Amino acid sequence: MHRTLRRAGVLAALAVPALGAGVAAADTTVAADPTAQNVTTYGSTSAWSRKAGDGTYHLVVSQAGQVADAPVPASGEPYDPDLGPTKANGTALSSDAPEVAPSFFKDAIAFSRTSGPKPGLYLSRPSHGLKRLSRKPAAETDLAATRVVGRFGERTHSLIRVLNYGGDDVRIVARAKTEQRVASPTLSRFNAYWLRIGSTLTGVETVGVNAHRGLRVKHADRQLTGQVTSLSITNIPTLYTNADGVQHIDPKLEFAEAGLSLGA
Numbered sequence: 001m002h003r004t005l006r007r008a009g010v011l012a013a014l015a016v017p018a019l020g021a022g023v024a025a026a027d028t029t030v031a032a033d034p035t036a037q038n039v040t041t042y043g044s045t046s047a048w049s050r051k052a053g054d055g056t057y058h059l060v061v062s063q064a065g066q067v068a069d070a071p072v073p074a075s076g077e078p079y080d081p082d083l084g085p086t087k088a089n090g091t092a093l094s095s096d097a098p099e100v101a102p103s104f105f106k107d108a109i110a111f112s113r114t115s116g117p118k119p120g121l122y123l124s125r126p127s128h129g130l131k132r133l134s135r136k137p138a139a140e141t142d143l144a145a146t147r148v149v150g151r152f153g154e155r156t157h158s159l160i161r162v163l164n165y166g167g168d169d170v171r172i173v174a175r176a177k178t179e180q181r182v183a184s185p186t187l188s189r190f191n192a193y194w195l196r197i198g199s200t201l202t203g204v205e206t207v208g209v210n211a212h213r214g215l216r217v218k219h220a221d222r223q224l225t226g227q228v229t230s231l232s233i234t235n236i237p238t239l240y241t242n243a244d245g246v247q248h249i250d251p252k253l254e255f256a257e258a259g260l261s262l263g264a
Contacts, residue, residue: 027224030239030246031060031067039239039246040186041232042083046239048230048246049079062246084143101150105143108165110150112137121150123165133167144187147209151194155181160194162209173207173217184231195224195231195240202228204237206255218255 035051046062047070056074059081060067082103099111099122109124114137121134121141138150138161148163158181160174174182174194185194190210196203204220226242240247 026250027247028250029244030062030248032245034243034245036060036241036246037078037229038080039230039232039241040081040083041234041238042085043234045083046232046246047079047081047083048241049081051078080140082142101138101141103141103143103148105145108143110138110141110143110148112139112141112150121148121163123148123167125165128165131165131167133163134161134170140183140185142186142192144189144209147187147192149185149187149192149194151183151185158182160185160192162192162207171215174205184229186231186233188233188235193231193233193237195228197228201225204231204253204255216257218257220253220255222253224249 030046033050036048039046039048044063048060049057050060051057052074056076057078058074059070059072059079061070080101084103084105086104087107100114102109102111104110107126110121111124112121113119118132119135119137120132121136121138122130122132124130133148134150136152138152139154140151142149146165148165150161150163152159152161153176156176156178158176159172160182161170161172163170173192174196176182179199181197183195183197185192187193187209190208191206192209193204193206196205201223202225203223205217207217208214220237224240224242226244228240228242230241231237232239237249237253240249
């Protein structure tokens with residue numbers, strides 16, 4: 001699975017606008033690299049793709065404050081990493097595999113097939129085999145213990161869907177609006193997050209994936225700036241990439257439904 005991460009790879013040893021008018025003025029730069037994109041986080045480890053001066057792309061790993069290129073081959077296309085727990089609760093990376101937009105959680109892998117007799121979004125689990133969750137392939141995916149989130153479509157036609165492992169509970173939780181796109185869907189244990197990217201500002205939105213968490217979309221109290229391209233989370237949004245590099249979100253984002261104050 002080229003440009004991607006999954007359990008069986010190398011480096012297993014590496015342990016709507018926002019409600020307020022404020023913007024992310026206090027966020028701090030982790031890596032001042034304007035080519036950084038596709039950031040992902042698991043625990044204290046983060047990874048992203050960077051473009052070198054010769055036009056090739058390199059996988060970067062940040063751990064314990066140390067940022068360095070991972071020992072995997074350079075690529076002709078951006079890496080699209082996914083960090084997460086393996087069945088043994090480790091962290092693993094891979095530089096080659098046949099599917100696109102993969103993500104994993106322990107022994108489950110989600111990915112898309114964009115061609116062939118049965119394109120679509122798939123979920124593979126050793127004890128359940130391979131299941132097609134959607135006939136439409138997702139351009140981006142993320143995976144948690146019971147849910148898959150995907151970005152389908154491009155630019156103003158993009159939307160975010162949350163699906164259960166059985167594929168029989170599917171919700172469209174966000175649609176792009178005029179001169180906007182939705183992107184970078186990512187899951188915590190209880191919530192899905194994504195970016196709503198505009199021409200100058202980017203909102204962060206979230207929704208609970210289970211009914212007891214609430215199924216209404218909530219919006220961050222401030223917006224991100226600087227041509228935001230990707231978002232990563234631990235239990236809450238933690239890092240994002242923009243034209244200035246990899247940014248750490250500080251102070252943390254607070255979320256509320258549209259029309260509600262955060263103190264309500």
